[in-house]
Amino acid sequence: MRIGELAARTRMAPSTLRYYEQRGLLRPPERTPAGYRSYGDEAEQRLEFIERARAAGLTLTRIAQILDIRDSGASPCAHVQGLLDRRIVEIDEQLAQLALLRASIAELSVRAEQVPAEACTPASICSYL
Amino acid sequence: MRIGELAARTRMAPSTLRYYEQRGLLRPPERTPAGYRSYGDEAEQRLEFIERARAAGLTLTRIAQILDIRDSGASPCAHVQGLLDRRIVEIDEQLAQLALLRASIAELSVRAEQVPAEACTPASICSYL
DNA sequence: ATGGACCTTGAAGTAAGGTTGAAGGTCAAG
DNA sequence: CTTGACCTTCAACCTTACTTCAAGGTCCAT
CATH class of the missing domain: 1.20.5 (Single alpha-helices involved in coiled-coils or other helix-helix interfaces)
Known part of the structure; x- marks a missing residue:
């Protein structure tokens, strides 16, 4: 799935997803031979999590910390x-x-x-x- | 009362008070002969009101509108x-x-x-x- | 009469959370 | 083979709410 489709599914702007990647909330995805970002389904889950966390009033920095903990294998x-x-x-x-x-x-x-x-x-x- | 004292009483920075004046939340106070801002006690009440409104999540623009209603009754x-x-x-x-x-x-x-x-x-x- | 604390202004910088634009590459349809 | 949609990066810009800085004036105690 390319960035446009992921953006459409999560109702976010592609620019927001690139920004989240830059902020460390999304991990750099695979790239197609042409250099396009290529996401798996887990990216959608991750964005839904981010949205819930945002709705709970957590800052992007805090959310990134939670995701870092998760990514490093800890709970x-x-x-x-x-x-x-x-x-x-x-x-x-x-x-x-x-x-x-x-x-x-x-x-x-x-x-x-x-x-x-x-x-x-x-x-x-x-x-x- | 000069700006430093008002700031100390309200636990705000003098720069914040100047900023509020610039944004129209505080009315330009009297000045001493030297040009220092000279506030009366009502300024402290006003800042307390502003703090409550801020803590309640209102933007400075909205708060300024409320204060405008309170101050000038052009309507x-x-x-x-x-x-x-x-x-x-x-x-x-x-x-x-x-x-x-x-x-x-x-x-x-x-x-x-x-x-x-x-x-x-x-x-x-x-x-x- | 001098040092330090306090004040003045205007302009620039900061942080959060993005958005927008320029310049260009890719891909499918006609 | 060209058009249009979609993608790339990097940099600049936006809003809110301030803070900081530079350059200078004032006040008061020693």
């Missing part, structure tokens, strides 16, 4: 679990901040509601915000 | 309130998405605990993801 599982757990902590922090932000904006909105419409003359332009 | 009140309410809806969507992401990752992590390391075959790379 990356314990490492992956550590990454996942750290990601959960990050997301919890993000959720907390988002809730605070929501409260701040909701308060602005409530204050806006309480001001009578007459206060909103062209002359006094929303000074309450 | 009619109803319009401003509409913007605030739409922002709340967006934040609620973000909260929901983030909660989903957290749930997915938490589930991955729980499964990771229960699956023996042998399940990590070279083909699947890592069964957790």
